[in-house]
Amino acid sequence: xxxxxxxxxxxxxxxxxxxxxxxxxxxxxxxxxxxxxxxxxxxxxxxxxxxxxxxxxxxxxxxxxxxxxxxxxxxxxxxxxxxxxxxxxxxxxxxxxxxxxxxxxxxxxxxxxxxxxxxxxxxxxxxxxxxxxxxxxxxxxxxxxxxxxxxxxxxxxxxxxxxxxxxxxxxxxxxxxxxxxxxxxxxxxxxxxxxxxxxxxxxxxxxxxxxxxxxxxxxxxxxxxxxxxxxxxxxxxxxxxxxxxxxxxxxxxxxxxxxxxx
Amino acid sequence: xxxxxxxxxxxxxxxxxxxxxxxxxxxxxxxxxxxxxxxxxxxxxxxxxxxxxxxxxxxxxxxxxxxxxxxxxxxxxxxxxxxxxxxxxxxxxxxxxxxxxxxxxxxxxxxxxxxxxxxxxxxxxxxxxxxxxxxxxxxxxxxxxxxxxxxxxxxxxxxxxxxxxxxxxxxxxxxxxxxxxxxxxxxxxxxxxxxxxxxxxxxxxxxxxxxxxxxxxxxxxxxxxxx
Numbered sequence: 001x002x003x004x005x006x007x008x009x010x011x012x013x014x015x016x017x018x019x020x021x022x023x024x025x026x027x028x029x030x031x032x033x034x035x036x037x038x039x040x041x042x043x044x045x046x047x048x049x050x051x052x053x054x055x056x057x058x059x060x061x062x063x064x065x066x067x068x069x070x071x072x073x074x075x076x077x078x079x080x081x082x083x084x085x086x087x088x089x090x091x092x093x094x095x096x097x098x099x100x101x102x103x104x105x106x107x108x109x110x111x112x113x114x115x116x117x118x119x120x121x122x123x124x125x126x127x128x129x130x131x132x133x134x135x136x137x138x139x140x141x142x143x144x145x146x147x148x149x150x151x152x153x154x155x156x157x158x159x160x161x162x163x164x165x166x167x168x169x170x171x172x173x174x175x176x177x178x179x180x181x182x183x184x185x186x187x188x189x190x191x192x193x194x195x196x197x198x199x200x201x202x203x204x205x206x207x208x209x210x211x212x213x214x215x216x217x218x219x220x221x222x223x224x225x226x227x228x229x230x231x232x233x234x235x236x237x238x239x240x241x242x243x244x245x246x247x248x249x250x251x252x253x254x255x256x257x258x259x260x261x262x
Numbered sequence: 263x264x265x266x267x268x269x270x271x272x273x274x275x276x277x278x279x280x281x282x283x284x285x286x287x288x289x290x291x292x293x294x295x296x297x298x299x300x301x302x303x304x305x306x307x308x309x310x311x312x313x314x315x316x317x318x319x320x321x322x323x324x325x326x327x328x329x330x331x332x333x334x335x336x337x338x339x340x341x342x343x344x345x346x347x348x349x350x351x352x353x354x355x356x357x358x359x360x361x362x363x364x365x366x367x368x369x370x371x372x373x374x375x376x377x378x379x380x381x382x383x384x385x386x387x388x389x390x391x392x393x394x395x396x397x398x399x400x401x402x403x404x405x406x407x408x409x410x411x412x413x414x415x416x417x418x419x420x421x422x423x424x425x426x427x428x429x430x431x432x433x434x435x436x437x438x439x440x441x442x443x444x445x446x447x448x449x450x451x452x453x454x455x456x457x458x459x460x461x462x463x464x465x466x467x468x469x470x471x472x473x474x475x476x477x478x479x480x481x482x483x484x485x486x487x488x489x
Contacts (some may be wrong), residue, residue, distance in 0.1 A: 005353050031360060035267055035268060035360040070354070071266070074266065082425070085423075103421065110266070110268045114266045114269075117358045118267070121358065143290070145290055145293065146341075146344075146345070146348075148298055149298060149301065149305070150345055150349065152302030152306075153305045153309065154306075154349060156302070156303045156306035156307075157306040157309050157310060159306070160306050160309075161310050164310050178316065178317050179317065180316075180319055182442065184316070184317075185316070185439060185442035185446060186442070188314065188316060188325070188443050189443045189444065189446020189448075189450060190446060192314075192325070192330065193446075193447040193450035193454065195310070195311060196447070196451065196458060197451070197454055197455045199303050199306070200300075200304070200455060202303060203300040203302075203303035207296055
């Protein structure tokens with residue numbers, strides 16, 4: 001799984017050129033409207049919209065696929081559980097359990113919506129540097145303290161991943177193999193404990209270093225945002241699409257995956 | 263452990279956001295200036311540690327450790343878990359933007375309850391109480407998260423009752439593993455760095471402190487910022 005989501009932020013595309021503040025706001029609304037969809041045809045439409053937005057961002061296919069395949073893997077059980085556990089009438093029996101088409105429909109709806117939202121998340125955060133996205137969030141009235149903590153956590157995640165890899169290599173070199181037993185759990189507990197002790201000491205050094213550079217609870221950034229008419233046109237287009245799919249969903253043209261879903 | 267986008271209904275999602283904002287606002291107010299870098303750096307350790315996979319027979323589960331977050335950070339566990347969830351959403355697309363609220367209530371609430379369980383250790387005077395209560399805290403963290411997850415599924419619709427049941431059952435092995443790992447970790451920390459644990463009582467001084475430690479230089483205040 002790639003952790004540096006912003007590694008392709010430097011590519012030139014309509015999404016990368018979009019003012020991050022406007023982009024996060026617009027796509028955020030798009031994501032929420034997709035999450036509220038109830039009918040399968042509209043969800044498929046929303047999925048294609050999400051794919052189109054992602055295509056505009058010119059993010060490489062492999063980069064997106066490597067993350068999305070895990071999500072698909074997590075969502076697959078729904079295709080088995082939902083049809084077999086759906087209350088009400090069943091179409092036929094599979095190993096003693098009733099199979100309901102409505103259940104399969106719900107599973108498909110969930111799957112399509114989830115993948116559409118994940119693809120949009122990539123368009124949101126994969127198309128600008130992480131710190132720029134975070135500062136844009138701060139401009140969108142996200143609490144300052146949260147934004148600061150996110151930036152810190154993100155930065156030190158890479159440090160500790162390296163640290164963890166070194167410790168794992170050291171453990172393997174001493175012949176440690178993970179098994180399902182008490183000893184492994186004990187060793188893993190100590191492993192996490194060691195990581196924590198190291199992080200405590202590091203966090204104290206980090207804090208002192210920051211104080212000595214004049215930290216008073218504010219982060220100053222060189223990032224300046226500028227939105228032009230183009231930014232608002234893009235935003236208007238996507239907001240119109242979002243309200244259209246919502247209107248189409250509520251219009252009753254298509255049958256919801258299940259009556260009285262809410 | 264988290265719920266994906268597109269499953270829960272709008273009222274459940276909204277309830278998750280309202281709950282998260284309320285608890286986060288309350289716990290964030292408890293953070294001091296020096297807590298900001300510290301909690302963030304420690305959060306990144308938990309984030310990294312949750313990438314560790316522990317084998318269970320032929321398959322494996324990844325550590326969640328929300329109980330340990332409660333044991334180490336106390337009340338500050340909630341904002342820490344909120345950070346972890348947001349990062350996971352942004353970096354992996356796990357969960358999703360719309361379920362940040364529900365997922366934080368689920369795991370962060372579990373962390374807070376785990377902290378409450380962890381604090382109960384002061385009432386007991388037994389050997390290895392850190393290991394026992396650490397283990398209990400680890401198990402409670404997962405258990406209460408599982409309950410919240412099941413509840414949010416059931417309140418979304420009755421067709422999810424079976425799914426909720428399966429997820430609860432699937433949590434049992436995770437609970438046992440977390441209990442063992444968090445227990446071992448708490449026992450390790452109490453030996454190696456007791457002040458890393460939350461809610462530790464101040465050590466009883468052996469002798470009266472003869473010399474006061476040199477007072478730290480006053481930190482920069484607003485008036486004396488050099489321009």
